[in-house]
Amino acid sequence: MRSFNIAFTLGEYHVEQFPFLRYLPSWFPLANFKRELPRWRADASRLRDVPWDAAMEAMSRGNATPSMASTLIGDPSDTVEEDVIIAKGASASAYAAGADTTFATFTMFVAAMVLLPKAQRLAQAELDAVIGPDRLPTVSDKSSLPYISALITEVFRWQPVVPTGVIHLAMEEDEYRGYRIPRGTVVIPNPWAYSRDPAVYPDPEEFRPERYLRDGKVELGDRGPAAFVFRYGRRVCPGRYFAEELLFTTIASVLHCFNISPPRNEWGEPAKFELKFLDTSPMLPEPFECGIRPRSMIAKELLRALCSESELRAL
Numbered sequence: 032m033r034s035f036n037i038a039f040t041l042g043e044y045h046v047e048q049f050p051f052l053r054y055l056p057s058w059f060p061l062a063n064f065k066r067e068l069p070r071w072r073a074d075a076s077r078l079r080d081v082p083w084d085a086a087m088e089a090m091s092r093g094n095a096t097p098s099m100a101s102t103l104i105g106d107p108s109d110t111v112e113e114d115v116i117i118a119k120g121a122s123a124s125a126y127a128a129g130a131d132t133t134f135a136t137f138t139m140f141v142a143a144m145v146l147l148p149k150a151q152r153l154a155q156a157e158l159d160a161v162i163g164p165d166r167l168p169t170v171s172d173k174s175s176l177p178y179i180s181a182l183i184t185e186v187f188r189w190q191p192v193v194p195t196g197v198i199h200l201a202m203e204e205d206e207y208r209g210y211r212i213p214r215g216t217v218v219i220p221n222p223w224a225y226s227r228d229p230a231v232y233p234d235p236e237e238f239r240p241e242r243y244l245r246d247g248k249v250e251l252g253d254r255g256p257a258a259f260v261f262r263y264g265r266r267v268c269p270g271r272y273f274a275e276e277l278l279f280t281t282i283a284s285v286l287h288c289f290n291i292s293p294p295r296n297e298w299g300e301p302a303k304f305e306l307k308f309l310d311t312s313p314m315l316p317e318p319f320e321c322g323i324r325p326r327s328m329i330a331k332e333l334l335r336a337l338c339s340e341s342e343l344r345a346l
């Protein structure tokens with residue numbers, strides 16, 4: 032991912048402005064991208080091969096957990112080489128594009144809960160009333176949990192984890208509100224600006240799930256942040272529905288079982304917490320301390336009952 036980020040940074044290499052530099056030999060001072068290419072290629076191959084080989088090995092041992100790889104391949108002895116290449120590439124793209132982005136969004140959720148205990152309390156009250164103590168929420172509960180849905184929507188908007196950076200090239204000449212966009216123009220979207228538009232999101236810096244609720248129901252209208260968080264057009268994120276459902280189940284389950292609290296100072300009082308960001312893509316908060324504790328004995332027992340033996344041993 033580090034290699035990918037370097038390669039993806041606009042203007043990092045002179046060859047972007049002066050394409051003829053690609054013909055220079057790799058020892059030439061301005062051809063540093065040529066010297067770095069073999070390392071990037073090796074990283075990309077490792078990203079593709081190592082998890083795949085581990086999944087195939089686990090499948091042959093008979094102890095594989097369900098995964099995209101195992102679903103795509105089915106029976107490994109009955110698979111042609113071409114299918115393996117496609118399945119491998121698809122799984123690696125999903126991992127590369129989906130793991131860090133989903134994790135980063137989850138981390139933003141934790142930060143929001145540390146900063147805004149009221150939103151956490153309201154979400155937990157809804158979970159207690161709708162789900163009760165004996166089970167975890169699932170995606171099929173989504174329509175009965177409007178506050179949780181609104182909270183997750185607000186996590187996506189409040190800190191979009193890919194605020195800029197996925198650069199596109201106009202394939203054809205175009206026009207937008209009187210501006211001519213010549214063919215070959217580099218186009219950089221600015222989702223951060225959309226997320227901060229006060230005409231659409233009043234007091235945009237505030238974390239406020241209520242902005243999507245009307246008479247106890249989620250009403251997004253044209254304010255749904257998915258329209259810019261996952262981008263649009265031909266290269267729109269193909270994992271967006273999966274990401275939304277994964278984060279719904281994870282966030283609802285975490286809120287159902289745990290209290291997330293601000294860090295404490297040496298006297299046990301809540302300490303000041305300031306959200307700062309690392310210079311990463313996807314954007315991550317700087318590491319921060321917080322408390323994550325089971326909400327009750329019942330929640331603890333529910334977790335114990337649902338975890339496998341190996342998961343319990345890892346705790």
Ligand code: HEM
Pocket residue numbers: 124125126128129130132133136192193197260261262263265266267268269270271273274
């Ligand atoms: C919160 C989680 C996620 C966010 C914020 C996110 C965001 C994005 C963004 C901004 C793009 C670039 C679109 C563009 O080029 O204009 C993208 C592309 C992509 N995403 Fe996601 N994504 C997330 C989760 C996932 C997941 C879970 C998967 C797969 C399981 C996934 C797979 C992909 C792939 C394969 C692409 C490249 C599509 C292409 O270039 O045609 N993403 N995503």
